[in-house]
Amino acid sequence: MFASTVARRARVLSSAVPNVSVRRAFASTTSNEKGTFTSDGKQVVTMIPGDGIGPEISRSVKQIFEADNVPIVWEDVNVTPVLKNGKTAIPDEALHSINRNKVALKGPLETPIGKGHVSLNLTLRRTFDLFANVRPCKSIIGYKTPFDNVDTVLIRENTEGEYSGIEHTVVDGVVQSIKLITEEASRRVSEYAFEYARSIGRKNVTIVHKANIQKQADGMFLATAMEVSKQFPDISVHDALLDRVCLQIVQDPTDFSDTVMVMPNLYGDILSDLGAGLIGGLGLTPSGNIGRKASIFESVHGTAPDIAGKDLANPTALLLSSVMMLQHMKLDGHATRIQKAVLKTIADGQFRTGDLGGKATNTQFTNAVIQNL
Numbered sequence: 001m002f003a004s005t006v007a008r009r010a011r012v013l014s015s016a017v018p019n020v021s022v023r024r025a026f027a028s029t030t031s032n033e034k035g036t037f038t039s040d041g042k043q044v045v046t047m048i049p050g051d052g053i054g055p056e057i058s059r060s061v062k063q064i065f066e067a068d069n070v071p072i073v074w075e076d077v078n079v080t081p082v083l084k085n086g087k088t089a090i091p092d093e094a095l096h097s098i099n100r101n102k103v104a105l106k107g108p109l110e111t112p113i114g115k116g117h118v119s120l121n122l123t124l125r126r127t128f129d130l131f132a133n134v135r136p137c138k139s140i141i142g143y144k145t146p147f148d149n150v151d152t153v154l155i156r157e158n159t160e161g162e163y164s165g166i167e168h169t170v171v172d173g174v175v176q177s178i179k180l181i182t183e184e185a186s187r188r189v190s191e192y193a194f195e196y197a198r199s200i201g202r203k204n205v206t207i208v209h210k211a212n213i214q215k216q217a218d219g220m221f222l223a224t225a226m227e228v229s230k231q232f233p234d235i236s237v238h239d240a241l242l243d244r245v246c247l248q249i250v251q252d253p254t255d256f257s258d259t260v261m262v263m264p265n266l267y268g269d270i271l272s273d274l275g276a277g278l279i280g281g282l283g284l285t286p287s288g289n290i291g292r293k294a295s296i297f298e299s300v301h302g303t304a305p306d307i308a309g310k311d312l313a314n315p316t317a318l319l320l321s322s323v324m325m326l327q328h329m330k331l332d333g334h335a336t337r338i339q340k341a342v343l344k345t346i347a348d349g350q351f352r353t354g355d356l357g358g359k360a361t362n363t364q365f366t367n368a369v370i371q372n373l
Contacts, residue, residue, distance in 0.1 A: 035102040038073055043329060046097045047074045048296075050107025052303025053313035058107050060315035060366040061322050064341075067370040070326070070334045075101060079109065079120055090123060098128060098294050103329060105322055106298040110305075121298075122165070125158050130289035130296060131185060132192045133158045133268060134324070137275035137285060142347025143356065150278045151257040152249070155196060156268020157189040157221075158289060163265045181217040181264065186224040192290065193225075193262035194232040205229065206256070207239040208263035208271065221264055242267050246274060253278055276300075283355050284346075286320035288328065297325040307354075311361045314353040316342060319369070341372035348372075 036044040049058040062074060077094040098104050109120045124130070133156040139148050164180040190207075197205050207225045211218040222239055229237040240248075242263070248255050249271075263271065276285040282301035289296045299317035307313060319342050326335035345351055351368035352358025360368070 033102075036100050042071045042073050043103070044075050044101045045072045045325070046094075046101045046104035047076045048079050048094070048104060048106040048109075049076060050299075050303065051110040052108060052305045052308040054107030054109075054303060056308070056311065056313045056362050057299065057315035057318045058105075060362060060369075061105065061318055063366055064319065064338060064369050064373070065322070065334075068334055068337055068373050070331065070338075072329075072331075079124070081120060081123075090120070090127060095127065098296070102294045103325060104294065104296040105318070105325055106296055107318060108299055108301060108303045110303045122163065124296060125289060128291050128294045128296065129159065130291040130294070131157065131159050132189050132290040133272075134196065134288045134290060135268070135272040135275065135285065135300075136324075137272075137279050139279050140284060140343055140346055142343075142349065143280055143284075145278065145280050147253055147278050149257070150253045150275070152253060152275050153196075153200070153202070153260045154268060154272050154275060155189065155193045155260060155262045156272060157185055157263070157265050158268075159265070160185050161265030163269075179214070179217050181220050183220060183224050186221045186264075187228060190225040190228040190262055191231070193260050194228060194235050197235055197260040198232065200260075202258055202260050203234070204236050204238065204259035205232075206245075206259045206261045207237065208242050208245050208261050208267055209239060210242050210267075211239075212241060218264065225262060242271070246271065249274065250278070272300075281355070283314045283317050284320070285317055286324050287317075288321065288324045290328075295325075295328055297321040297328070311363055312354055313362045314355050315362060315366065316346065337373055338369075341369045344372045345369045 038044065047058060049055040065072065075097055077097045079090050079094045082089055082091050111119045135154045135156065137150055137152045139145065139150045160180045160182060162177065162179050164178065166178040166180060168176055170176050193205055207222055209218040209222045211222045226237065229235065273282065276282045279285070285300060287298050287300045289298065298321055301317055304313060319338065323335045323339045345365060345368045346356065349358070351360040351365050353360050353362065353365055
């Protein structure tokens with residue numbers, strides 16, 4: 001109810017004052033269902049710098065985009081939560097910006113642990129109905145990990161499951177949390193997974209589930225995905241239990257190099273981080289949240305407050321997420337150049353940041369990427 005209320009309020013306010021923020025920043029713009037564009041054809045993208053190291057890694061992205069002459073204009077917004085009617089909410093300015101621009105790039109956000117604090121990441125997903133989380137994990141040549149042949153793609157249902165937030169106390173000492181699975185959400189994420197597999201040239205989709213235990217909830221997800229598969233005769237479909245996939249992927253990740261995995265929310269959260277661990281951690285992993293109203297690309301690592309402001313942060317995850325964003329925007333040439341420059345910088349080894357075993361600063365890493373463009 002909270003998410004739908006915020007979304008309705010955002011739509012009403014956005015239609016009433018569609019270009020207030022844009023006019024403050026840019027001389028002339030036009031907005032349509034594809035986003036906002038300046039008079040010289042550049043697309044406006046919402047930037048959410050985030051907390052902790054977020055502003056530093058966001059600045060790195062901007063500098064590298066400028067060096068490659070990427071035809072976009074950034075619109076920075078702050079998503080520090082505000083109270084509306086006693087509830088935590090995203091500021092109207094940020095809601096307007098994402099609603100208007102349709103594409104956003106987001107740094108890490110900090111949500112305090114404890115009762116009463118609502119996850120801002122979860123709030124953004126619900127508000128903009130970001131139903132599919134795309135998490136590719138690919139080994140980086142030149143950066144040694146236990147596996148050098150990882151190439152997985154995972155698509156996670158992003159709006160329900162165990163993360164529906166439906167919890168209550170039954171009696172003192174007993175809490176019930178409800179897992180919500182709907183046919184509609186299962187269908188649209190499954191359709192997206194098959195379409196995505198086709199778009200990247202993979203001939204298989206693997207449905208990951210626990211329908212042997214959760215026969216109704218995961219049973220519905222599995223049955224819906226299998227039904228969707230009939231619309232894609234060129235894509236083969238398999239199903240696999242979550243625990244078996246976790247075992248197989250750490251034994252031989254190449255088993256999943258020709259497939260796109262699709263799964264409910266919690267399973268995707270766990271398995272995507274497991275995949276990140278195979279290639280060196282969350283600092284090397286991109287992420288995109290896809291919706292019909294908007295799409296938000298993000299770094300999925302933490303805010304790292306211990307190194308914030310010290311010029312030590314590794315911007316790779318946000319850079320690779322920005323590459324996904326450029327591919328989403330059909331700016332493939334820029335995406336390819338920036339991705340190659342980032343990967344070359346890591347492979348060369350001279351300007352790796354501390355989390356990658358090096359001693360380079362954020363500034364040195366960023367400048368090296370620019371030199372490698």
